Amino acid sequence: MTPLPRRTALAGAAALPLLALGAGPAAAGPRRTTLYVAGDSTASAYTAAEAPRAGWGQALPAFATVHLAVADRALSGASSKSFADLGLLDGILADIRAGDLLLVSFGHNDEKTSDPARGTDPYTTYQAYLRRYLDGARERGALPVLVTSVERRRFDAAGHAHASHGLYPQAMRDLAAAEQVPLIDLQALSLAAWERLGPEGTKAHFLWLAAGGNYPAGVADNTHFQAHGAVELARTVARELLRQCLLRPSCLRRLDDPVPDGAITWLP
Structure with a gap:
């Protein structure tokens, strides 16, 4: 997961105003x-x-109602260590308020122990x-939620999906158990989904594209996602937030409805 140079600044301050979306001004009340x-x-x-x-953080606003804003501060190439060392955690903690939620999902780049x-x-x-x-x-009255790393597209010779994150999940x-905080086990949920979809079916979720458009040489990326995959992973996360009663039902919508790829907003 190599950082994208042009996105380093965007993922911090610039991404927030564009992705803190809740489908309009807040309604009267809380x-x-x-x-x-x-x-x-x-x-x-x-x-x-x-x-x-x-x-998937970019796609979460597609499932948010007017009662929920999504602030996607995730950074390409970040680990739990580098995100904090770059001051991005401090930026979130300066803005987060009592009653807000913080989803924490790292592991892909923590695995790069040679760095x-x-x-x-x-x-x-x-x-x-x-x-x-x-x-x-927690010191600010917000609720932290740990999210295990989404699985890569990895299949064995028999066509079965297999785990790739070692001991990190x-x-x-x-x-999460020791600290008594909620956990969304996206690693297990995504691994089961890839097993159902199989080697060919998963290509519509991952960044597998024929030559053309923004990818003139084509691309076969088994770690990152195209819009459809991002939407479906965001749906999985949103469903878990509702199932575990971490958000009010009024905060979420379209959990069982088709969501077009165009529901995602891309940065300029």
Whole structure:
């Protein structure tokens, strides 16, 4: 998951005004809840020049009502360590308020242990950095929610999907249990989905494109998503938020309805 140079600044300050969407001004009554996303390139927002590439955090506003704003602060190439070390966690904690939610989803780049700026160890530094997100949100009266890393498109010779994240998902599960915070197990949910869809069916979710448009040479990317995949992963996350009673039902919509790829907003 190589960082995209032109997006480094966008993913912090510039992405927020464009993706803090709740479908219009807040209705009378309680203020809108804001759902913050801290994560990597699988969740981050992309520019129109990169479409149809999209992250699941970028697609979450498609399921938000007027009662929910989505602030996707995810950064391509980030790990739990580098996101915090770059000051992006501090930026979220400066803005988050009591009653808001913080989704925390890292692991893809924490696995790059040869890179001292990003690599972490599952049961030591990874958990230690994740605790900074949990503690910071709770100190401000917000609810942190851990989200295990979405699975890559990996299949064995028999066509079965297999896990690729080593101990990181289990380390996050164990931390959620120890800290008594909610967990969305996107790794397990996505792995089951890829198993159902199979090697060919998953290509419509991942960034597999024929030559043309923004990808004149074509692309076969088994880590990142095109719009359809981002929408369906966002639907999975939204359903879990509702199932676990982490958001009011009035905050979410279209969970069982078709959502077109065009529902995603790309950055300029």
